[in-house]
Amino acid sequence: MQGNEAVAYGALDAGVNFFAGYPITPSTxxxxxxxxxxxxxxxxxxxxEDEIASICAITGASLAGAKSLTATSGPGFSLMQxxxxxxxxxxxxxxxxxxxxxxxxxxxxxxPAQGDIMQAKWGSHGDxxxxxxxxxxxxxSYELTIRAVNLAEKYxxxxxxxxxxxxxxxxxxxxxxxMANVRVINRIKPTVPPHWYKHYDENQKYLSPLASYGExxxxxxxxxxxxxxxFPTNKSxxxxxxxxxxxxxxxxxxxxxVQIESHQMEDAKIAIFTAGITARAAKAAIAMARAEGIKxxxxxxxxIWPFPDDAVRKMLRNVETVIVPELNQGQLIHxxxxxxxxxxxxxxxxxxxxxxxxxxxxxxxxxxxxxx
Amino acid sequence: xxxxxxxxLSGSGGQGLILAGIILARAAVIEKRRVTQxxxxxxxxxxGYSRADVIISDEEIYFPEATNFNCLLALTxxxxxxxxYDLRDSxxxxxxxxxxxxxxxxxxxxxxxxxxxxxxxKLGSPITTNILSLAFMTQITxxxxxxxxxxxxxxxxxxxxxxxNHKAMELGxxxxxxxxx
Amino acid sequence: xxxxxxxxxxxYLRHDKKFPHVWCAGCSNGIVLGAIIRAIASLNLDxxxxxxxxxxxxxxxxxxxxxxxxxxxxxxxxxxxATGVKLHKPNLKVIVVTxxxxxxxxxxxxxxHAARRNIDLKVILINNNIYGMTGGQCSPTTPHEAIAxxxxxxxxxxxxxxxxxxxxxxxxxxxxxxxxxxxxMQGIVKDALExxxxxxVEVVSACPVIYGRLNKKGGAPQMMKDFRDNSxxxxxxxxxxxxxxxxxxxxxxxxREIRPEYCAQYASLVExxxxxxxxxx
Ligand SMILES: Cc1ncc(C[n+]2csc(CCOP(=O)(O)OP(=O)(O)O)c2C)c(N)n1
Ligand code: SF4
Ligand SMILES: [Mg+2]
Numbered sequence: 001m002q003g004n005e006a007v008a009y010g011a012l013d014a015g016v017n018f019f020a021g022y023p024i025t026p027s028t029x030x031x032x033x034x035x036x037x038x039x040x041x042x043x044x045x046x047x048x049e050d051e052i053a054s055i056c057a058i059t060g061a062s063l064a065g066a067k068s069l070t071a072t073s074g075p076g077f078s079l080m081q082x083x084x085x086x087x088x089x090x091x092x093x094x095x096x097x098x099x100x101x102x103x104x105x106x107x108x109x110x111x112p113a114q115g116d117i118m119q120a121k122w123g124s125h126g127d128x129x130x131x132x133x134x135x136x137x138x139x140x141s142y143e144l145t146i147r148a149v150n151l152a153e154k155y156x157x158x159x160x161x162x163x164x165x166x167x168x169x170x171x172x173x174x175x176x177x178x179m180a181n182v183r184v185i186n187r188i189k190p191t192v193p194p195h196w197y198k199h200y201d202e203n204q205k206y207l208s209p210l211a212s213y214g215e216x217x218x219x220x221x222x223x224x225x226x227x228x229x230x231f232p233t234n235k236s237x238x239x240x241x242x243x244x245x246x247x248x249x250x251x252x253x254x255x256x257x258v259q260i261e262s263h264q265m266e267d268a269k270i271a272i273f274t275a276g277i278t279a280r281a282a283k284a285a286i287a288m289a290r291a292e293g294i295k296x297x298x299x300x301x302x303x304i305w306p307f308p309d310d311a312v313r314k315m316l317r318n319v320e321t322v323i324v325p326e327l328n329q330g331q332l333i334h335x336x337x338x339x340x341x342x343x344x345x346x347x348x349x350x351x352x353x354x355x356x357x358x359x360x361x362x363x364x365x366x367x368x369x370x371x372x
Numbered sequence: 373x374x375x376x377x378x379x380x381l382s383g384s385g386g387q388g389l390i391l392a393g394i395i396l397a398r399a400a401v402i403e404k405r406r407v408t409q410x411x412x413x414x415x416x417x418x419x420g421y422s423r424a425d426v427i428i429s430d431e432e433i434y435f436p437e438a439t440n441f442n443c444l445l446a447l448t449x450x451x452x453x454x455x456x457y458d459l460r461d462s463x464x465x466x467x468x469x470x471x472x473x474x475x476x477x478x479x480x481x482x483x484x485x486x487x488x489x490x491x492x493x494k495l496g497s498p499i500t501t502n503i504l505s506l507a508f509m510t511q512i513t514x515x516x517x518x519x520x521x522x523x524x525x526x527x528x529x530x531x532x533x534x535x536x537n538h539k540a541m542e543l544g545x546x547x548x549x550x551x552x553x
Numbered sequence: 554x555x556x557x558x559x560x561x562x563x564x565y566l567r568h569d570k571k572f573p574h575v576w577c578a579g580c581s582n583g584i585v586l587g588a589i590i591r592a593i594a595s596l597n598l599d600x601x602x603x604x605x606x607x608x609x610x611x612x613x614x615x616x617x618x619x620x621x622x623x624x625x626x627x628x629x630x631x632x633x634x635a636t637g638v639k640l641h642k643p644n645l646k647v648i649v650v651t652x653x654x655x656x657x658x659x660x661x662x663x664x665x666h667a668a669r670r671n672i673d674l675k676v677i678l679i680n681n682n683i684y685g686m687t688g689g690q691c692s693p694t695t696p697h698e699a700i701a702x703x704x705x706x707x708x709x710x711x712x713x714x715x716x717x718x719x720x721x722x723x724x725x726x727x728x729x730x731x732x733x734x735x736x737x738m739q740g741i742v743k744d745a746l747e748x749x750x751x752x753x754v755e756v757v758s759a760c761p762v763i764y765g766r767l768n769k770k771g772g773a774p775q776m777m778k779d780f781r782d783n784s785x786x787x788x789x790x791x792x793x794x795x796x797x798x799x800x801x802x803x804x805x806x807x808x809r810e811i812r813p814e815y816c817a818q819y820a821s822l823v824e825x826x827x828x829x830x831x832x833x834x
Contacts, residue, residue: 018641025415039823040830044640046819049666053633056626060606060637063624064645068637086627109415170436171394171409173401213622213638214645216601220567220617222625223609231570231617232625283434361435 001174003141003167004029004071007097008037010145011069013182016095017043018066020057022050022076025109026165027099030071051076055083058094059158062087063221065212067149067186071097073165075106077116077123085124086223087158088246091200093187093210095148097161099168102356111356112165114276114327120160121305127243129250131257132160132305134275138172144302150185151257155249156210162304164277164327166358194218199230200242206249250306259302260311264290268297270368271319273312273336275301277358278325284361289368296368307335316340321371325351325359376429377515378438381506382455383447383468385413385422388502391528393424396506399516399524400428408436423451428515443513445505446472447487466509468501483512483551490547491540500540507544508551518545565590565600567620575614579765579773581732581758582612585679588735589648590619592742603646606635608660610652610686611760612679629659632667635674643816646675646746653680653694657713661693664753668722671750672815677742678715678753681760689763700767715755716807725750727808731757733780734804741806750814757784757802 001009008030011019019034031047038045044061048054051072058068072080077098087094098120102113116123120132131151135144144161152159190197190209199219201208211217224232225239233239250257261279264286265271272282279300289296299315301308316322316339324333333350340348351367353359379396381389390411397409406429414420425438443464446452448471456479459465465479470488485508491501503525510516516524525537566572576582593603603621607613609628616623622645626634631649639647656664656678667674683701684690691701691708694715698707716727726748730738738756745752759765759776770776780802787805790798 018637020637039819039826042823042827044819046636046640048633048636049662052630053636053663053666056630056633057637057640060624060626060634061641062637064604064638064641066637066641068641082627083630110413166410166436169411171397171407172436173397173407213604213624214602214642218601218620218622220623220625222617223627224625229570277436281435287434358437360437360439362439 001138002029002169002171003138003163004099004169005033006138006142006174007071007145007161007163007168008033009176010142011095011149012037012041013176013179013184014067014146014149015184015186016067016069016149017041018058018061018068019044019070020046020048020054020061020068021070021072022048022054024051024073024076026101026168027071027073027097029168030097030099051079052083055080055087055094055096059083059087059090059092062092062094063213065214067093067153069095069097069149071099073099073101073109074103074116077119081119081123082125084158084160085126085128088124088128089223089225090221091156091208091210092158092221093152093156094158095145095152095161096158097145097163099163099165101165102354108356110165112277112327112358113354113356114164114278114331115354116162117304117326117328117331120162127247129247130160130305131155131157131250131303132162133302134162134304135167135302136276136279136300137167138170139174140302141167142174142176146182146184150183153185153187154207155253156187156208157249162276166277190217198228200226200228200245202228202245206245206252254306257303257306258308258311260308261298261300261302262311263298263300265297265299265315265318268295268319270294270296270321270323270372271315272296272298272323272325272364273300273315273332274298274325275304275332278327281359281361282325282364285364285368288361288365289372294368294372296372309339312336312339321347321349323349323351323364323367323371325364327353327359329354375431376427376433377443377513378441379426379428379443379445379509379515380423380438380441380455380458381426381445382421382423382451384451385420387422387447388499389422389447390424392502392506393426395503395521395524395528396426396510396516398528399510399520400426402520402523403516405430406433408433410436421451423455443509443515445509447501447505448472449474464513466505466512468505483508485547485551490543494543495536495540500537503537503540504544507541508548511545511548512551561594562587562590565594565620566618571618574618576611577762579759579761580611581681581756581760582615582679584732584735585612585677585738585756585758586615586618588738589650589677589742591739592746595739595743596746598646598746602644603648604635604638605648605650606631606638607650608652608655610655610684612650612652612681612685613655615650629655630663631655632660632663632674632676636663636667636672639672639674640816640819643673643820647673648746649674649676651676651678652685653678653682653715654684654692657693657715657718664719665722668719668724668751668753670815671723671725671812673750674752675742675745676751676753678755679758680715680755681758681764682712683760683764685760685763689767702767716753719753720808723751723812724753724808725810725812726752726806728753728806729755729757729802730804731780731784731802732759733777734784737804744806744809748809750812
């Protein structure tokens with residue numbers, strides 16, 4: 001099974017019943033598979049006129065009660081940013097899959113890069129905390145697609161799944177779990193009568209129920225800053241309440257959101273911090289280095305945003321050197337730098353490449369040997 | 373057999389190399405081995421470069437791209453020139469002499485056959501070059517069993533083309549058995 | 554229409570929270586709002602089944618005031634959001650309220666493709682020939698030589714004929730009216746609501762405060778009189794000499810035809826596939 005195929009089947013198994021998208025390499029297989037499968041299950045597949053229309057259509061469908069998802073790559077992801085902001089401020093569940101390719105602009109359409117890590121967090125204007133997941137295998141692409149849909153439903157937001165081109169197109173043998181073992185989360189529905197319904201209910205866990213159009217609730221949704229009923233407001237107290245809610249629903253639930261893999265870190269003196277395909281190169285390099293007696297491990301975020309601050313701080317306390325390989329000109333490394341107060345930059349080693357080629361195990365091994 | 377075996381199938385777009393890679397990977401899955409298949413190709417679907425990597429292993433495969441091949445199949449001169457450097461010492465090189473003419477860098481274990489010409493002559497069309505050369509390669513390397521490859525082909529191509537591709541496969545096996553270095 | 558009392562409007566408004574409204578005195582947006590509500594009331598539609606979607610602009614502020622399911626989206630994107638709502642719940646009546654800039658400039662791509670698909674959306678385009686909300690910049694329907702804040706020397710561009718654009722793209726119901734012709738507007742909106750397919754109603758409207766002032770149109774009452782005097786019903790066009798039609802606003806239903814509707818097409822596709830699956834397995 002291919003990575004993109006795993007995303008499509010993950011979406012179906014998570015209950016996605018609405019897909020709107022626009023073809024773009026290297027994500028197109030997701031749309032193609034769903035165009036076959038969704039109609040069979042009574043779901044909707046629609047090819048829109050562009051990516052802007054796609055993000056809007058999945059947001060509209062979600063407000064009508066659908067579990068919705070779209071898939072794209074760099075240029076389309078850029079076009080979607082305004083709509084992603086709308087989904088976030090209106091707290092509407094949806095998932096955007098971005099199979100990253102090399103940019104900027106049209107770049108190298110069939111070549112891998114990890115250049116959208118920051119865009120996935122900051123791409124839309126204004127502050128809006130993000131949930132972004134990042135798999136490193138075909139199997140994990142399936143699992144994290146389900147998780148992305150679940151988190152979107154639970155936290156009422158637009159969740160982004162970042163794939164590397166290589167992962168999207170890679171084939172690995174995977175056995176999909178029995179559906180009985182797949183945990184599917186559905187949005188909480190209001191239990192109050194319509195006149196008591198608040199579209200953005202304040203509660204301790206920042207998880208508020210969501211009604212759908214056509215169920216008698218007749219709520220208002222706007223991209224303007226709004227009060228808890230959803231009506232536009234200019235009051236600074238209500239504006240900060242809204243902004244705080246967007247932030248707190250992420251901050252308060254950080255333990256539920258952050259997922260990391262710690263690989264051979266117990267006795268490591270050198271740590272590698274990276275995600276996706278580059279983490280696989282790191283694991284291969286670690287196996288080679290360990291064969292030569294070098295104590296090196298890997299910390300890999302499966303949730304890239306919110307950033308796993310606590311795990312990174314712990315890593316920084318326990319190792320002497322951190323190597324940060326990434327297929328860009330330096331994105332993840334800034335986050336580590338942010339958390340590096342008591343270490344000199346000399347202990348933070350970048351490996352960066354943006355030429356359409358992967359960082360290989362040997363590239364990383366060479367650095368490991370240099371610093372060990 | 374080595375714990376992990378790295379194969380690169382290389383040439384240009386339209387030669388069916390990615391399909392060959394998928395077929396090889398599926399054959400390994402049939403044998404319950406671990407496998408990854410990755411690919412790299414130019415933006416156009418005809419012409420341009422194209423390659424498929426298959427790693428077959430009995431352990432977890434970390435990095436899915438072949439970097440130090442046990443075997444390289446090169447169907448074009450360009451592919452041969454670019455990738456030969458990453459063939460490991462004593463690795464196997466298989467080239468299609470229909471297109472690969474200059475072999476200044478030939479490895480010690482080189483197998484040369486005009487696969488495209490043979491496909492054209494014996495099977496009536498060059499489109500089966502991928503299966504012909506893939507079957508040749510699996511026979512030489514022994515990386516998957518003939519019956520696994522046969523089953524994988526049947527599962528991977530449209531029903532109407534299974535017979536033709538099986539014919540190409542048999543021919544590939546035969547050529548390998550008869551091949552004299 | 555006389556059997557619908559005037560206060561019917563009030564039953565459909567969200568008074569508790571949402572008034573006073575943002576529109577200027579003399580603006581046509583409120584007139585259009587009234588006509589839409591009366592058309593809905595005359596059809597006895599269940600308000601739970603109505604979704605009103607809009608983009609950004611003065612006109613697009615309409616949904617917040619009405620007690621339906623309402624969705625105030627991004628500039629230009631109302632039709633795309635509405636497409637998502639409609640496709641997921643085809644039983645809902647989805648009305649799009651949009652401005653000339655919203656619908657034909659930034660949102661032009663969505664307009665033509667929704668028209669081509671013939672998806673059952675009711676697009677009410679309030680054409681005031683200007684970007685009202687942002688203070689009077691040129692729009693694709695600003696007439697040639699008219700003044701806008703971004704066309705201070707007079708607009709050198711030709712303007713769109715929005716109805717022709719929609720018809721060219723395949724819309725199956727297309728009509729034009731003006732803010733002066735309130736009962737006609739109400740009737741046309743009602744017909745649009747009943748039409749099974751993509752419907753575009755262009756309401757030629759007055760923005761007296763910005764467009765009117767910049768172009769010395771003499772205030773809201775005068776602009777209304779101009780709509781009365783400078784428009785002809787479609788039915789009269791053939792009977793009038795060409796010089797009496799030249800440059801006039803043609804009012805009426807310009808196209809009404811039945812063509813396969815997108816959601817219905819999709820539903821039959823699903824049925825077809827399900828039948829086939831059942832046969833196979
Ligand atoms: C992407 C984007 N670009 C620009 C704007 C600024 N803007 C808001 S309303 C508007 C024009 C509105 O004109 P129209 O659609 O004709 O509506 P009216 O106010 O005239 O009713 C513009 C340009 C915006 N909100 N979003
Ligand atoms: S600016 Fe023009 S369109 Fe906007 S509310 Fe005022 S009169 Fe109406
Ligand atoms: Mg306007």
